[in-house]
Amino acid sequence: MAAYCFFIVFVALSTLLVNSEAKLIIRVDQSGKGDYMKIQEAIDAVPSNNQEPVYIKINPGVYEEKVVVPVDKPFIILSGSKAANTIITWNESGEIFECPTFSVLASDFVAQYLTIQNTHGPGAKAVALRVSGDRVTFSGCRILSHQDTLLDDNGRHYYVNCYIEGDTDFICGNAASLFEKCHLHSVSERGGAITAQRRVSADEDTGFTFVNCKISGVKSGSAVLGRPWGSYSKVVFAFTYMSNAILPQGWDDWRDSAKQNTVYYGEYKCYGPGAITKTRVEWSRNLSTQEAQPFLSKDLINGKSWITLAPTSSKNSTSAGNINGGH
Structure with a gap:
């Protein structure tokens, strides 16, 4: 029990994030009171190959737009006031790299307090969020769709206090990602899957790790x-x-029994009615403390050197209106 309490304290301390100081703040407001009325316009205003944090503050509203953070726009911090009232929404299905509501291709990106959703509905691939950049953090966000909700494609990623909802393979891709204190909600009626991780070689240092999370479902x-x-x-x-x-x-081999010999599916000290390991497929792992230890800290993704949150104040910062002439 003492060891478990120590771990809880450790995780609580490890989730403290380092503040960034942004020299440039861009404000997005649908009523025209900010620098831009659309999120994409604000992202487009960031200089290519930017080397300093740019803080994009999004005022509450429902932003019906498809958003892309291109690969040449690093160091963007995108923040709403709270996820419940700052919503980015789109309705599209199709090829998973083309249909996302929100795509992060740049590295050193942070998003917090946003809802990102694809409203297409069940029965088709409809990505809400694609993350393909390295060193990317999502904090306090809601990510909503049905199939392939979160395309966690490539790079090192950190998700904390996020709510992720879907039915089929709704966290998928080949990133190296740590999910802490996240709520995963399945809306599947039958045959659903929480994850579909795409590691293709034993040499790849990728995978999804969930620590102190919660899984719920409709059925x-x-x-x-x-x-x-x-x-x-x-x-x-x-x-x-x-x-x-x-x-x-617990787990499924996707109708390919050969994969039972190569996948790595582990559980450690999980609890609740869905966590009874004696009923699991024999090719999954009930991890020992020693086996689990490498998965329990941000060292898994070298995160202590890059995980960050948005600045808490704009002191000594310059508005985009003064640089770009405003909206």
Whole structure:
């Protein structure tokens, strides 16, 4: 018990994020009271190959637009006031790299207090968020769709206090990502999957790790924790509450039994009615403390050197209106 309490304290301390000082602040407001009325316009205003943090403050509203942070726009910090009233929404299905509501291609990106949703509905690939840059943080965000909700594509990523909702493979891709204190909600009625991790080689240092998370669902026995998009798919859940939405088998081989020999699917000290490991498929792992330890800190993604949050004040900062002439 003492060791467990120590771990809880450790995780609480480890989630403290370093503040950034942004020299440039851009304000987005739909009523015209900011520098821009659209989020994409604000991102477009950031200089190419920028080397200093740019803070884009989004005022409450429903922003119906498709947003891309291009690869040559690093060091952007995008922040709403709270996720419930700052919503980025789009309705599109199709090829997973083309249909996302929000795509992050740049590195050193931070988003917080936003809802990002694809409203297309069930039965088709409809990505809400694509993350393909390195050193990317999402904090306090809601990410909503049905199939392939979060395309966690490539790079090192950190998600904390986020709510992620979907039914089929709704966290998918081949990034190296740590999810802390996130709520995963399955809206699947049957045959759903929380994750579809795409690691294709034992040499790849990628995978999804969930620590101190919560899994809920709309129906009992309606989803598995994961299935292998790639032959070496790697997913670990630790200290996570699992509702009865999770099927007793826990994991699925996606109709390819050969992958049972190469995937890495582990659980460590999870709890709740969906976390009974004695009913799991025999090729998943009930991790020992020693086996789980490498997955339990930000060292997993070298995160201590880059994980950050938006600045808490704009003191000594310059508005984009003074630089770019305003809206």
